[in-house]
Amino acid sequence: MEYKNPNSTRVNPFRSLYDNVKFKSILDIKEKLPKFPFLCDIELTNHCNIRCIFCGQQAMSRPKGFMSWTVFKKVVDECAYYNAPIRFIRWGEPFLHKDIIDFCKYIKHKGLLSHITNNGVAIMETQMKQLIDLGVDSVIFSFQGASKEKYQLMRNNDLYQLLHSNIQ
Ligand SMILES: C[S@@+](CC[C@H](N)C(=O)[O-])C[C@H]1O[C@@H](n2cnc3c(N)ncnc32)[C@H](O)[C@@H]1O
Ligand code: SF4
Helix, strand or coil: CCCCCCCCCCCCHHHHHHHCHHHHHCCCCCCCCCCCCCCEEECCECCCCCCCCCCHHHHCCCCCCECCHHHHHHHHHHHHHHCCCEEECCCCCHHHCCCHHHHHHHHHHCCCCEEEEECCCCCCHHHHHHHHHHCCCEEEECCCCCCHHHHHHHHCCCCHHHHHHHHC
């Protein structure tokens, strides 16, 4: 669900990308694939601080790790050449990567749109302020369960209050 601030006319710039017919048409296997992806999803780490009951993160057999600066820069530089937006998402919690803010800084320095999907209980207050100052374009806080009890069951932790205040 997309949150709309009633006091702002700002629209998440990823919205127009997701609604773009060209973006949608890459799901059609009859279409010729574009030269470069429309956007790039980066898994900064496959470590996680919680154990949601529905998530495949725990079942992964590949080694756990954190993305290096060398790999990160290589990917972002390529994306910058094609002006492809970057999202931090996949299997793990991006805010466990110690360099996440500097990575965001690098993406914005390259003039690219940036998005982060996170679980809302690893992010720190100082980081939230830095994200705003950097102009990170889009952030999703994930949670399953519309009540404290359901959240606790699905996300397998008792951090509902922390998540709530972090979002606020
Ligand atoms: C794997 S998580 C990684 C980012 C971060 N740890 C988080 O929870 O937002 C990315 C998204 O995938 C969703 N997800 C995880 N397991 C899923 C599943 N089995 N089916 C559908 N979505 C899932 C999560 O709710 C989250 O919104
Ligand atoms: S926080 Fe994200 S990566 Fe971690 S277990 Fe939950 S859904 Fe999976």
